[in-house]
Structure formats: C-alpha cells, structure tokens
Amino acid sequence: MCLNWIIWWLKTFISDSVSPSPSPFKKSLVGHPSLSDFIPTIRSGAWADIGFRSRMEDAYVCVDNFAQDFGLENTSGGPNAFYGVFDGHGGKHAADFAGCHLLRFILEDEEFPQEIERVISSAYLRTDAAFAKACSLDADLASGTTALTVIIMGRLLVVANTGDCRAVLCRQGKAIEMSTDHKPMHARERRRIEASGGCISSDGYLNGELNVARALGDWHLEGLKIMCENIELGPLIAEPELVSANLTEDDEFLIIGCDGIWEVFLSQNAVDFARRRLQEHNDPSLCSKELVDEALKRKSSDNLSAVIICFQQHRPQNLISPPSRARRRFSAQGLMDLQSLLDSSGGEQ
Numbered sequence: 001m002c003l004n005w006i007i008w009w010l011k012t013f014i015s016d017s018v019s020p021s022p023s024p025f026k027k028s029l030v031g032h033p034s035l036s037d038f039i040p041t042i043r044s045g046a047w048a049d050i051g052f053r054s055r056m057e058d059a060y061v062c063v064d065n066f067a068q069d070f071g072l073e074n075t076s077g078g079p080n081a082f083y084g085v086f087d088g089h090g091g092k093h094a095a096d097f098a099g100c101h102l103l104r105f106i107l108e109d110e111e112f113p114q115e116i117e118r119v120i121s122s123a124y125l126r127t128d129a130a131f132a133k134a135c136s137l138d139a140d141l142a143s144g145t146t147a148l149t150v151i152i153m154g155r156l157l158v159v160a161n162t163g164d165c166r167a168v169l170c171r172q173g174k175a176i177e178m179s180t181d182h183k184p185m186h187a188r189e190r191r192r193i194e195a196s197g198g199c200i201s202s203d204g205y206l207n208g209e210l211n212v213a214r215a216l217g218d219w220h221l222e223g224l225k226i227m228c229e230n231i232e233l234g235p236l237i238a239e240p241e242l243v244s245a246n247l248t249e250d251d252e253f254l255i256i257g258c259d260g261i262w263e264v265f266l267s268q269n270a271v272d273f274a275r276r277r278l279q280e281h282n283d284p285s286l287c288s289k290e291l292v293d294e295a296l297k298r299k300s301s302d303n304l305s306a307v308i309i310c311f312q313q314h315r316p317q318n319l320i321s322p323p324s325r326a327r328r329r330f331s332a333q334g335l336m337d338l339q340s341l342l343d344s345s346g347g348e349q
C-alpha cells in the first residue's frame with residue numbers, strides 16, 4: 001500500500017523532473033507541419049562595444065534584404081536576409097574581410113540558392129583562401145577571425161559557425177542553441193585537432209596559441225593551417241558547422257553574439273533577458289544594446305557584439321503555461337531504473 005504510493009509519487013516526480021532526453025537536431029530541426037505556411041517577418045538590430053580592452057576587433061553585418069541589395073530575383077517568397085558576427089584576434093583585418101566577402105561568395109555561387117548548405121561551406125573556404133592571398137600580398141593584414149553567419153530565405157534559417165560565437169533561437173521562451181562553440185577542449189574538436197597533428201596546451205589553447213579550434217585567417221601562425229591540394233588539413237580549419245531549421249509561429253527571435261556575451265550569459269539567461277526587453281519595447285536594436293550593456297555590467301572582459309533578429313511583428317506574448325511539449329513526460333530510463341531499484345530492494349509487496 002505504502003509502496004504503491006511511493007511508486008506513484010516517484011513516477012510523478014520522475015516524469016516531471018527528468019526532462020526528455022534532449023534530441024538536438026542532427027542537421028535539421030523539423031517544425032510543426034501544421035504551421036508550415038508560416039512566413040517570418042524580419043526586423044533586426046545590432047550593437048557592438050569595445051569592452052574593457054583597448055581595440056575593437058569584432059565586426060558584424062546585417063543585411064535585411066539581400067535580394068534587393070544585390071539586385072537578385074526574390075525566389076524565397078519571403079525574407080532574404082543575412083547576418084554575421086566576426087570576432088577577430090591579432091588584428092581586425094580578417095574580421096572585416098570576412099564581413100565584406102562571405103555573403104558575396106554565397107550569392108555568386110551558381111548552386112545558390114538550391115544547395116544552400118554546400119554553398120555556404122564553400123563560401124567560408126573561398127573567403128579563407130582569398131584572405132590568404134590578400135595576406136601574401138600585404139603582410140600587414142595578418143590576423144584571424146571566428147565567423148558565425150545566419151541566412152534566412154522564406155522560412156528557412158541556416159546557421160553556419162566557425163569558432164566560438166553562438167546563435168541561440170528563442171522558441172516560445174525556450175532557448176535552442178543553433179551552434180556549437182568550437183573551443184579546442186571540446187571533445188570532438190580535440191579529437192580532430194590531435195588527429196591532424198595539433199596539440200592543446202594545459203590552458204586549453206590550440207598549439208598554445210589560440211583559444212578557438214576553427215577560424216578564418218591565421219595563415220601567418222606556424223603549423224596551424226596546413227593545406228594539401230587545396231584541402232585544409234588543420235589543425236585549425238575554416239570549415240563551418242551548419243544547422244538549419246524551418247521557422248514556425250513559435251519562433252520569436254534569434255540572438256547571435258561573440259563569446260564575450262556567452263562568457264557572462266547562459267543561453268537561456270540571454271533569451272530570458274532579451275525576451276523581457278522585447279516585451280517592453282519590441283525594438284531589436286535597443287535590445288541588442290541592452291544585452292551588450294548588461295554583459296559589460298557583468299564584467300565581460302572581451303570585445304562585445306550582438307545581433308538580434310525578430311521573426312514576428314508583435315512583441316513576445318506572455319507565457320501563461322509552459323509549452324505543452326515540455327510538460328509531463330515519462331522518462332523510460334528513469335522508470336527502468338526505478339523498477340530495478342524496487343526489484344532489488346526485495347519487493348515486500
């Protein structure tokens with residue numbers, strides 16, 4: 001009798017507290033089929049601040065309508081937008097160069113817009129090769145940069161990331177990370193680095209020199225970018241990781257920011273902060289400034305930049321109850337563990 005009650009209680013407890021195992025998108029997030037005719041309305045804002053350091057090496061790019069800006073046909077039946085944050089190191093030239101050229105390489109590719117993911121990856125590599133060439137002509141350009149870019153065509157969102165900037169989507173108040181921070185210590189990056197002959201120093205730096213596992217540029221640093229027949233062998237690579245999603249009515253806004261933002265904000269924390277501000281004034285420019293100012297207040301030591309992209313005209317709605325998906329869910333593993341615990345405890349029933 002008592003045991004039954006305990007089982008009931010434990011089941012309830014487990015189903016409430018053990019969150020469903022996160023099933024992060026492999027390469028794609030599948031939206032609600034019933035909402036698939038949703039077309040986002042885009043508004044964006046950006047802010048950058050020099051932080052407590054002496055030079056600003058970050059750059060960002062906001063293009064709300066590239067079809068118009070580049071005189072292209074609007075084939076997406078919705079917005080055609082491009083955003084990027086570029087966190088430079090060792091000088092600002094690589095960040096500026098990537099900010100200027102990446103979108104152009106994407107749009108000039110003859111496979112655009114069909115093979116969009118392949119086109120974006122190839123644009124990263126072409127930008128990196130073009131920068132290597134520019135540096136070979138002018139050694140003063142030598143520098144490196146991370147590059148996180150977002151392309152929105154109709155309801156399709158594609159995030160590409162090289163380095164440790166981060167993109168976080170707000171879906172009905174819930175933070176969904178759309179990129180992985182490429183730190184040298186990250187298990188998969190570490191394996192890749194070690195397999196390609198690089199090493200990670202005890203302070204977590206790649207070859208003792210860089211705090212990122214992927215970057216554009218840095219051609220001047222010995223032993224980081226080894227090329228063989230036009231293929232980058234690493235250990236430092238420019239190749240981005242891509243994550244795509246079809247936006248739905250549940251998707252409210254996206255934050256992209258350089259690592260200085262994420263030094264002092266957890267992803268959910270930044271989403272909560274931005275969402276509250278957008279509920280107040282519904283202004284993505286002001287909101288990105290407030291996010292950067294708050295990061296400064298929290299003593300982020302880095303150069304800071306952030307872009308906020310809203311997908312709806314109206315301000316985020318009040319969340320009355322948690323999204324139904326997140327409510328009670330049985331965790332199969334939790335129940336099996338409980339069962340075996342009870343079995344082994346002798347089951348005096």
Ligand SMILES: *[C@@H]1O[C@H](CO)[C@@H](O)[C@H](O)[C@H]1NC(C)=O
Nearest residue numbers: 053054055057088089090303
């Ligand atoms: C920010 O600026 C500083 C100094 O100006 C520079 O050394 C640094 O590489 C820049 N970027 C980052 C990510 O710190």
Ligand SMILES: *[C@@H]1O[C@H](CO)[C@@H](O)[C@H](O)[C@H]1NC(C)=O
Nearest residue numbers: 065067074076077078079080
């Ligand atoms: C593209 O076309 C669609 C409909 O044909 C229109 O609703 C949308 O506003 C256009 N997008 C841009 C950025 O002009």
Ligand SMILES: *[C@@H]1O[C@H](CO)[C@@H](O)[C@H](O)[C@H]1NC(C)=O
Nearest residue numbers: 028029030031036244245246
């Ligand atoms: C988006 O939806 C289309 C069908 O409308 C589908 O073919 C595509 O795979 C989806 N993409 C993602 C990233 O979910």
